[in-house]
Amino acid sequence: MNIGILLPSIYASKRYGEGRIFAPLPLAVALADELVTRGHEVLFYSAAEVQTKATLIAGNSDLVATDPYYFQFRYREGDEQKYTAFEILKRDFEYDLTERAYHDAREGKIDIIHSYHDFGAHYFNELTGFPTVYTLHDLLPQLRDTLEYFRYDRFKHHEYISISNAQRTSVVPMHFAATIYHGVRLEEYDFHGSSDNHFIHFGRVMEDKGTDIAIAAAKAVGMPLHIATSNIRGNRSALFYDTKIAPAIDGTSVTLAGYLSGKEKSDFIGNGKAFLLPLRWEEPFGLVMIEAMACGTPVIAYNRGSVPEIVKDGVTGFIIEPEEEDIKLDRKRFNLLASGKKVKPFLGGHSWIIKKRGIEGMIEAMKRIGEIDRTACRKRVEEKFTVSRMTMDHENLYQKILFHSSQ
Numbered sequence: 001m002n003i004g005i006l007l008p009s010i011y012a013s014k015r016y017g018e019g020r021i022f023a024p025l026p027l028a029v030a031l032a033d034e035l036v037t038r039g040h041e042v043l044f045y046s047a048a049e050v051q052t053k054a055t056l057i058a059g060n061s062d063l064v065a066t067d068p069y070y071f072q073f074r075y076r077e078g079d080e081q082k083y084t085a086f087e088i089l090k091r092d093f094e095y096d097l098t099e100r101a102y103h104d105a106r107e108g109k110i111d112i113i114h115s116y117h118d119f120g121a122h123y124f125n126e127l128t129g130f131p132t133v134y135t136l137h138d139l140l141p142q143l144r145d146t147l148e149y150f151r152y153d154r155f156k157h158h159e160y161i162s163i164s165n166a167q168r169t170s171v172v173p174m175h176f177a178a179t180i181y182h183g184v185r186l187e188e189y190d191f192h193g194s195s196d197n198h199f200i201h202f203g204r205v206m207e208d209k210g211t212d213i214a215i216a217a218a219k220a221v222g223m224p225l226h227i228a229t230s231n232i233r234g235n236r237s238a239l240f241y242d243t244k245i246a247p248a249i250d251g252t253s254v255t256l257a258g259y260l261s262g263k264e265k266s267d268f269i270g271n272g273k274a275f276l277l278p279l280r281w282e283e284p285f286g287l288v289m290i291e292a293m294a295c296g297t298p299v300i301a302y303n304r305g306s307v308p309e310i311v312k313d314g315v316t317g318f319i320i321e322p323e324e325e326d327i328k329l330d331r332k333r334f335n336l337l338a339s340g341k342k343v344k345p346f347l348g349g350h351s352w353i354i355k356k357r358g359i360e361g362m363i364e365a366m367k368r369i370g371e372i373d374r375t376a377c378r379k380r381v382e383e384k385f386t387v388s389r390m391t392m393d394h395e396n397l398y399q400k401i402l403f404h405s406s407q
Contacts, residue, residue, distance in 0.1 A: 005044050010059075043057055098115075161178055167306065183389055188262075194374070208279065218253070228259075
């Protein structure tokens with residue numbers, strides 16, 4: 001097959017993406033590289049700095065290098081001017097690359113387009129009818145009175161890939177062609193059969209990820225918590241970090257490392273007794289969970305979103321029910337109660353090994369983490385969450401879509 005993978009995000013560039021946690025980029029590159037290895041022709045539409053085995057169709061580097069300034073907004077001041085101009089720059093970069101992908105499709109250079117990005121491709125797809133499939137990475141609309149609802153509802157008939165079954169929950173009846181889990185390259189994650197005497201938390205530091213709960217739980221069991229994240233905007237919630245996290249970092253009971261990659265990242269993860277993830281939202285997937293298990297590190301996570309699809313309770317970690325009050329606060333935070341919308345009930349009723357809820361459940365799980373066989377964590381990833389498996393699932397889906405489009 002001739003496949004066009006579309007990731008026209010300015011965050012794939014060095015200028016705007018260096019040090020940023022942007023999961024679609026490594027996932028799309030891994031898929032493209034594996035497709036090439038398996039004999040397919042792949043055109044990869046993204047920023048010029050992207051390293052891939054596929055044929056790279058680079059975005060407008062001059063646009064990326066331009067300092068965002070929009071003359072029509074000259075009367076806006078400071079951050080407002082810069083932010084609005086940046087949004088226009090970002091959109092122009094995306095639409096330019098998207099147009100080039102559909103131009104190549106019209107020229108017969110590709111058979112199918114796989115978009116790893118936002119809504120630009122939808123309009124071109126609507127106009128051309130060219131076979132296109134979209135991987136979604138975010139929580140889908142939960143309310144009707146939101147911009148997200150109108151955008152998704154407009155294109156609900158298009159072909160979508162969900163990254164977990166949990167992600168499919170939405171007020172928009174989307175057309176899902178398949179659920180395909182993320183995968184990692186196992187050779188990039190060294191297996192650690194034993195750990196140091198501390199817990200870990202890594203990725204974005206924000207309220208949704210429950211970093212403050214992880215800190216409180218670690219302090220309650222009297223063991224250090226090592227945190228790794230980068231300090232750039234987008235990886236941290238500034239107010240949350242400054243008020244809830246920074247005061248707890250003392251270099252002993254709570255430590256903070258910067259952005260990690262390669263062996264440094266693998267060792268940071270593998271040396272942890274467990275990865276703590278007390279989520280406050282319905283996480284659509286959570287790549288960090290399979291990264292942890294690939295290193296042999298168990299996961300202790302709240303039962304939110306995709307967690308039960310990834311973590312095998314009592315085998316690769318422990319699943320904890322959040323406090324019911326936490327669920328109510330979360331719904332209020334997303335305006336679900338105020339809207340009068342019916343929401344799914346409290347997530348109780350599961351026969352998890354740990355019966356306590358919330359932080360008390362986290363604490364018990366941390367004390368019992370020695371019951372988890374780290375080899376089982378690695379095996380779970382080998383069986384379900386590899387790049388090879390992810391690629392085969394995409395191949396099968398592409399063929400299915402092309403078959404139906406030819407009928």
